[in-house]
Amino acid sequence: MLAKEAANIFGWSDPITEVTPVDIKSFDGALFPDDERKKWMLLYNSAMASPGRIRFTQAHELGHYILHRQERSAFQCSSDDMLEWEDKTIEAQADLFASFLLMPLDDFRAQVTTTVDLDVLGHCAERYGVSLTAAVLKWLNYTEENAVLILSREGFMQWAFPSRQAKRAGVFFATRKQTVEVPAGSIAVAPGVKHERRGIELPAKIWFPHAEAGTSLREMKISSDQYDYVLSLLILPRSATVWRRDEDRFKPWEANRPRG
Template identity: 75%
Template sequence: MTDQVWTPQRAANRLVKITGTYSQVHGVDRFPIDVSMLALDAANIFGWDDPITEVQAAKIKGFEGALFPGEDRKEWLLLYNEAVTSLGRIRFTQAHELGHYILHRQMKESFQCSSDDMLNWSDEERDIEAQADVFASYLLMPLDDYRQQVTDEVDLDVLSHCAERYGVSLRQR
């Protein structure tokens, strides 16, 4: 399969469809989406020969997540900070780094992300980070399902239900 350009939404939607089919076939809950499993299988799903081979926790001050290539860029390591305040934040960080892998791995040598960096990034870096965030949000909270959850007024109870359903946090970075 030839590499094609993926938008954040399109790439996330492809993975959401696969996880939806998997959950139906195997009778498991569709949500929250298992980001680690998807990261480890993403190269296979997209037909690439440079897989993420490890999703690993790290405790590094001021760090949220990273994506590093292995020797000769034939494999990748996805790191996330397990010391952040919530499991939802960890899942978003994992999805964000997966977004970098799918969308940007051929553009940069590696990715090291923290919320403090946003103030110091160039416009191009800010665009890349925004795309990874869009990917993560579309992956973790697919619009088709979200629209089914939010049928009437949106209030804190509805948002709390959605956060629990998707395994995300109500807090912003």
């Protein structure tokens, strides 16, 4: 309803007239105009099993309509495009639009008033009708905690998304530049642990070899058989840093964006 009413809200003459499910594996969502560019069709992949993914995809495409429809003739978006929250691309802008539309920041903050774990963030996912991944990324986007979210498959990281504090502390992984293996000894690769929503305290050196001795982190884990991945959330003390001693901690860094 909101997508179809957007043109009336802004007084535009090229409305979205259709919001249509399609069973096409080549994209998660798309936005196409008619030949005369007088109306638009918003498509989403109905084969996605998660209602949260469908909801976020619809909001993402609405973001393209509101923000970018004058910049491109059409939009076709993959699952990777739904996870580009940090880059300064139109996909990242559409993701941020969707996150604020579906998860209003003031209300989101009000839900996260206790120790953060995947149960707390899972409550947020249910409240806003989004995926757990989207809810965790929303939290990481504003939190002052030293935290990073990692998606891995078969023992290798597909992407890693750090909070701002984590980037300052060196708590990130250069997954765009190299193949990064999930470390042995982590909960992420422990075969006997399928889910660990509250978190287990581990030495930070397991994940970050240059962390100071005695520093610990809390590792949480969710395994998805359907999508064949492991989602890991690591939270370190706010004061912790994991830079090598010979590294300049104040040099510019490249933020990691999710890709998967």
